[in-house]
Amino acid sequence: MSDPAEREAQAVAERYARRDADADARRYSLFDAAALQAHQERQRAMLALWRAHGWAGLAGRDLLEVGCGGGGNLLDLLRLGAEPGRVTGLELLPERVIAARAVLPPAARLIEGDAIAAPLPDASQDAVLAFTVFSSLLDDAVQHQLATAMWRWVRPGGGVLAYDFAVDNPGNADVRAVSASRWRALFPQARCTVRRLTLAPPLARAAGRLHPGLPGLLNLLPLLRTHRLCWLQKT
Numbered sequence: 001m002s003d004p005a006e007r008e009a010q011a012v013a014e015r016y017a018r019r020d021a022d023a024d025a026r027r028y029s030l031f032d033a034a035a036l037q038a039h040q041e042r043q044r045a046m047l048a049l050w051r052a053h054g055w056a057g058l059a060g061r062d063l064l065e066v067g068c069g070g071g072g073n074l075l076d077l078l079r080l081g082a083e084p085g086r087v088t089g090l091e092l093l094p095e096r097v098i099a100a101r102a103v104l105p106p107a108a109r110l111i112e113g114d115a116i117a118a119p120l121p122d123a124s125q126d127a128v129l130a131f132t133v134f135s136s137l138l139d140d141a142v143q144h145q146l147a148t149a150m151w152r153w154v155r156p157g158g159g160v161l162a163y164d165f166a167v168d169n170p171g172n173a174d175v176r177a178v179s180a181s182r183w184r185a186l187f188p189q190a191r192c193t194v195r196r197l198t199l200a201p202p203l204a205r206a207a208g209r210l211h212p213g214l215p216g217l218l219n220l221l222p223l224l225r226t227h228r229l230c231w232l233q234k235t
Helices: 004-017 021-027 033-052 072-079 094-103 140-153 180-186 201-210 214-218
Strands: 063-066 087-091 109-112 125-131 154-165 191-199 225-233
Touching: 004 140, 033 154, 033 191, 033 201, 033 214, 033 225, 063 072, 063 140, 072 087, 087 094, 094 109, 125 140, 140 154, 140 180, 180 191, 180 225, 191 201, 201 214
Parallel strands: 063 087, 063 125, 087 109, 125 154
Antiparallel strands: 154 225, 191 225
16 A cells, blocks of 8 residues: 555544444444533534625535544534535544434535545535544645545635634543644635634533533633634635
């Protein structure tokens, strides 16, 4: 296997195979106060960015998510008014494609495999989403390849919506932070709007065990936020 993208795709699959799926399900369940607070905050910020961009809704827009996992973010887009036939998910891991297909309507399109090689037309999407995707790619060249593909898929007037770690996790060598300058280097032609979000997850989970409203209160302190949401607009 000589192609860097193929090597990185294999490495990502191996990293995910090491994870405890049951623990992840509990950690990210919306019954968890910390996960719910982070999810709702991200949705509010996403909608605020799109409203500021001039969008009044998602009907009639083509939307794609790279690394769609079990389909949770795509379901959110549908609840926000996206049309099933205009929603696409790309996912590397076959078991996650199966999980997504089980919850998404039949009209939603799912493509299994490496996103860089996905058969998508240029300028076919109004928004391309990538949530905690780039932090999982440890090869700089592969990050650039994916960013180039995503930018190619976006039509003028649309953009890339990226949510990812702003700080390194010292307990997890399988991910790395993506700085604001890195986003600008990956998408040099974009008009970039950045929001700092998400109370540090270990702190949020501990606070949520004390009181379900406490993560939201602590998240009022910007220094405790560990992620960025970036809207990278193509003019």
